[in-house]
Amino acid sequence: MKMLINGEGRDAVSGRVFPVHNPATGEVVGEAPLGGEDDVRAAVQAAGEAFGDWSAKNPRDRAKVLFFAAEEVRRRNTELGTLLTAEQGKPIREAVDEINGFANILEYYYALSAGERGEYLDLRGYGHTIVRRRPLGICGAIIPWNMPAIIMGWKVGAALAAGNTIVLKPATTAPLTCIRLAEILEGAGLPPGVLNVVTGPGETVGREIARNPGIRKVSFTGEAGTGRQVALDAAPSLKRLTLELGGSDPMIVCDDADIPAAVEGVIRGRFYNCGQVCTAVKRLYVYDSIADEFVRRLKSRVEAIVVGNGMDRGVGMGPLNNRAGFARVTGLVDAARERDEGEIVAGGRTPEGEEYGRGLFFLPTLIAGVPHDSVLFSEEVFGPVLPMATISGLDEALDLANNSRYGLGASVWTRNAEVIARATEELEAGIVWVNQHLRIPPEVPFGGTKESGIGRENGSRALLEYTEEKAVLIRL
Template identity: 85%
Template sequence: MKMMIGGERRDSVSGRVFPVHNPATGDVVGEAPLGGEDDVLAAIEAAGEAFPDWAAKSPRDRAKILFFAAEEVRRRNTDLAALLTAEQGKPIREAVDEINGFANILEYYHALSAGLRGEFANLKGYGRVTVRRRPLGICGAIIPWNMPAIIMGWKIGAALAAGNTMVLKPARTAPLTCMRLAEILGEAGLPPGVLNVVTGPGETVGREIARNPGVRKVSFTGEVGTGRQVALDAAPAMKRLTLELGGSDPMIVCDDADIGAAVEGVIRGRYYNCGQVCTAVKRLYVSDSIADEFVRRLTARVETFVVGNGMDRGVGMGPLNNRAGLNRVVNIVDAARERDEGKIVAGGRAPEGEQYKRGLFFLPTLITGVPHDSVLFSEEIFGPVLPIAAVSGLDEALELANNSRYGLGASVWTRNADTIARATEELEAGIVWVNQHLRIPPEVPFGGTKASGIGRENGSRALEEYTEEKAVLVRL
């Protein structure tokens, strides 16, 4: 598969490619061009040439293309989902949902784009005031491997609907689905050069996108350290930034919660996509009066999980996406075991069996009685490991939940209206769920506080972040 630059499928300037592996089997499932700085420069040039005409189109005409692309994505859902599972590892049912989610996002911005309007007022003594919104120009997007289709949708949907052109870099371990989606957008009528996909390493492709002065805004999703570097690279050109830098989401289960619903909330919130989700449940605080029963029921549920190749029927959780991620999970669990930080009541190791030897598998893991100062609570575990602590009540739960450098998401499980009001007010997070976790429809602004980043994606706010305001005062 070739890069999309200026509407054409191209090899990289170097002519080199890199393999993409299936994390469940180790097999090569495709190749992508090994792009570099010259490829980014070509993409920026193509985006610059395409910008004036694309920005001049009416919002309705731009939106129609997004809608037609969404229809075609839905029509090809089966093939796209299979490709996503092959390169990323998630169960096929999750891949189907993600591809549908990409289409949902395009449809949302199709519906929303006509609402991108300026402001008008008559101010006595100043005359008529108009605040106009104009697209920024060329925008850059750097996306991760965990939810490539959804996150691509978040970044291109608002940017293109607002009239910008874009250079997008997928992750090296999951570029194929993004490249295919870009081709579908082209087939749906997206003009050449409006969306350019450059594959390759972050230290060359990503850094050139971040620091090139021709790019007016960069949207990055990834880990904190890389996000800081993106901000530093973008600073000299005073670029707009959206940074979504991960989280360590707490889940608080109060003593009046529906235990069955909360257990299922943990299952989806922690083990969806093998725990490789920024807003996954990563810290669990349970009221001590129900902790024993909750852990018992949760452990029984976790032990029913089927781990395996995402293409196989009945699989509840696939492999981790890459070797570095697996190694980090193994090291964190082994270190906790050596320090005697809690009790592993489920998982804690790779599954046994011939079918797992070539893949990057780790069992869904529960660790109870974890000390509050454990690294299991302080660091983001990007994998299927959940530390659990019993708490005396809401005061302690909120204090522990907020005692983190992260502030992306959080959830509280309760039937008490006063508890809901207090928790949603005091939890330091960009998004708070009540009696649910993880679900983020395209209508809802998404982003974090503290080290979890700056800016927002989704919703009408995202459209505004891809525009520039110009105030005009007219006095006759």
């Protein structure tokens, strides 16, 4: 599979490729060109040449491309989902859902794109003022491997609808589906050069996207340390930035919660995509009066999750995506065990069996009674491991929930309107769920506070992030 630059499939300037492995089997499922700085520069040139015509198009005509692409993505969702499972590892049901989610996002921005946004002001003594919004120009997008289709949709949908052109870098462990989706967009009528995909490592391709002075904005999703480096690299050219970084989302279960519903919320919120979601439940706080029943029910559900190859029928959780993530998760659990930080109620190890031998599998893990100062609470555990602690009440819950350098998401489970009002006001997070967790429809602005990043994706506000204002004062 080749990079897509100016509407053409291209090899890297280096002529080299890198393999993409199935994390469930270790098998090579494809190759991608090993791009570098020169490939990014070629993509920037193509994006610059395409910008004038694309930005001048009627917004409705731009939107039609998104609509037709969404139709084709839905028609091919099983094919695309199969490719996504092969390179990323998630169960095929989750993969197809993600592909459909990409289509949902394109349809949403199609629906928003009836005309350019702006405002009119009648200022006495100054005349008439029109505030116009215009596209920024060439934008860069750097996306991770955990939810590549959805996150590509967040960045590409808003940027294209606003009239920008893009240089996109997928993750090296999951680039193939992104290239296919870009090809579908071009097949739906996207002109050559409007969307360019360059594959390769972050230290070359990603850094050139951040540094290149021709790029006006960079949207990055990934680890917080890498996000800081992106910000430093982008600073000399004063690029606009959207940084969606790490999260350590707390889930608070109050004593009046619907316990079965909250247990199911944990199962989906923590173990979906093998726990490799920035907004996954990563810290569980349960009122002590219901803790015994909650742990009993949750243990049963965690142990019932079927782990295996995402293509196999009945599998509820696939492997971790890459060896670095696998080593980090196993290391954190081993360290907690050595320090006697809580009781491993379920999981805590790799599964046994010949079928797991070459894959990056780790059992869904529940650790109860974890001390509040444990690294399992302070660090982002990007995998299927859930630390839990009991709490005495809402004051303690909010103090613990906010005692983190992250502030991406949080949830509270209760039937009490006063608790809901206070929790939604005081939780330091970019998104707060009540009696649910994890789901983010395209209409909802998404982003974090503190070290979870800056800027917002999703929703109508995302279009504003990809435009700049021009004020026009008229006196007749």
